[in-house]
Amino acid sequence: MKILVIEDESKVGAFIKRGLEEHHHQVDVFADGLQGQQAAMDQDYDLLILDIMLPGINGLTICKNLRARDVTAPVLMLTALSATHDIVDGLNAGADDYLAKPFHFSELVARVNALSRRKNNFKQEKEILTLADLRLDTTSKTASREGQEITLTAKEYALLELLLKNTGKVLSRALISEAVWGLEFDTGTNTIDVYVNYLRNKIEKGFSGEKLIHTVVGMGYVMKVKSTWQQQL
Numbered sequence: 001m002k003i004l005v006i007e008d009e010s011k012v013g014a015f016i017k018r019g020l021e022e023h024h025h026q027v028d029v030f031a032d033g034l035q036g037q038q039a040a041m042d043q044d045y046d047l048l049i050l051d052i053m054l055p056g057i058n059g060l061t062i063c064k065n066l067r068a069r070d071v072t073a074p075v076l077m078l079t080a081l082s083a084t085h086d087i088v089d090g091l092n093a094g095a096d097d098y099l100a101k102p103f104h105f106s107e108l109v110a111r112v113n114a115l116s117r118r119k120n121n122f123k124q125e126k127e128i129l130t131l132a133d134l135r136l137d138t139t140s141k142t143a144s145r146e147g148q149e150i151t152l153t154a155k156e157y158a159l160l161e162l163l164l165k166n167t168g169k170v171l172s173r174a175l176i177s178e179a180v181w182g183l184e185f186d187t188g189t190n191t192i193d194v195y196v197n198y199l200r201n202k203i204e205k206g207f208s209g210e211k212l213i214h215t216v217v218g219m220g221y222v223m224k225v226k227s228t229w230q231q232q233l
Contacts (some may be wrong), residue, residue, distance in 0.1 A: 001025050001026070001046035001047055001112075001116055002025070002026045002028075002043075002044070002045050002046050002047075003020060003025050003026065003027045003028070003045060003046065003047045003048075003049065003112070004027075004028050004030070004036065004039060004040055004043075004045040004047070004048050004049070005017060005020075005027060005028070005029045005030070005049045006029075006030050006031075006033060006036030006037075006040075006048070006049070006050050006051060006054060006059065006062065007029065007030075007031065007049070007051045007054075007078065008031045008032070008033075008051060008053070008054050008055055009051070010031065012051075012078075012101075013029040013031065014029070015105070016029070016049065016108070017029050019105050019108070019109070020109075020112070023109060025112075028043075028045075031054075031055070032054070032055055032056045033054035033055060033056035033057035033058060033059070033061075033062055034056035034057050035056070036050075036054070036062065037057060037062045037065060037066070040062070040066055040071060040073075041066070041069060041071065044073075045073050046073060046074075046116070047073055047074050047075075047076065047112060047115055047116065048066070048071075048073050048074070048075045048076070049075075049076045049078060049112075050062055050063060050075060050076070050077055050078065050095075051077075051078045051079065052077060052078070052079040052090065053079075053080075059077060059078075059079075059090075060089055060090060060093045061093075063075050063077070063090070063093040063094045063095050064093045064094060066094070067093070067094035067154065074096045074097070074115040074116075074118065075094060075095040075096050075097075076095070076096065076097050076098070076099060076111055076112065076115060077090040077095045077097070077098040077099070078098075078099055078101060078103075079098065079099075079100060079101065080100065080101045087189065087191055088191055088194055088195075091155050091181065091191070092153050092155060094153075094154050096115055096118075096181075096182065097111055097114070097115060097181065097182050099111055111182075114182055115182070118182065127139070129161065129164040129165065130164075131164060131167055131212055131223060131224075131225065132209055132210065132212060132225050133145055133146050133207075133209050134164075134203060134209075134212060136157075136160060136161060136164055138161060141157055143157070143160060143203070145203055145207050145209065146207055146208070146209065148207075150202050150203060151202075152199075152202065153198075155180060155181070155195060156195065156198055156199050156202065158179075158180045159176065159180050159195055159196070159199055160199055160203070162176065162179050162180060163213065163221065163222075163223035164223060166223070167223050167224060168222065168223075168224050169222060170216045170219050170220050170221070170222045171220050171221055171222065172219060172220040173192045173193075173220055173221075175220070176192050176220070176221070177191075177192060180195075196213060196215075196221055199213060200213050210225065210226060211226070212224070212225070214226070
């Protein structure tokens with residue numbers, strides 16, 4: 001793969017470059033955020049590895065700017081910060097995965113490989129997913145309810161798509177974490193609960209229809225029309 005690394009710590013950048021090149025990847029490294037962002041816009045990379053704290057412009061802003069320019073390459077965030085709000089900020093900016101420093105190089109390689117597989121296995125499917133008056137267009141990546149368009153972030157969209165494709169099925173937090181973020185579930189964070197609340201506010205609050213996302217205590221979440229669920233039971 002052709003990989004772009006934006007990392008201002010020269011030793012870390014050189015370490016990542018050397019290791020990934022040993023795994024037969026082509027790697028470009030930039031220490032400055034603005035220069036790295038320009039490279040990402042000018043060239044076609046298969047994967048982007050971004051540090052959050054950078055001179056010129058931080059990694060979160062770079063990720064947001066690239067997604068706004070329709071740069072779809074997977075993004076792996078590197079950060080020394082591991083608090084829930086930092087993880088949420090990174091994923092909400094459009095990142096696909098994160099890795100907290102310090103890290104073992106084998107873990108970096110594993111995450112790079114996982115993102116590569118996800119990218120290569122992706123197939124665009126023209127499909128409309130519906131539940132009650134909620135509609136999700138998987139081609140245009142748009143959602144609406146009662147005819148009103150709903151603006152979703154990349155991760156909110158992925159979570160809603162997963163729930164709609166599994167309507168009536170209880171999905172555990174571990175399953176959601178793996179499917180949406182590609183991460184092993186960390187019981188020390190409430191990232192999934194935070195995103196479910198984000199989604200509830202967008203697809204339920206202000207609409208006359210019934211609630212669609214339900215919590216199953218001790219098990220996870222299910223998307224369903226309550227009346228239909230009760231009849232099936």
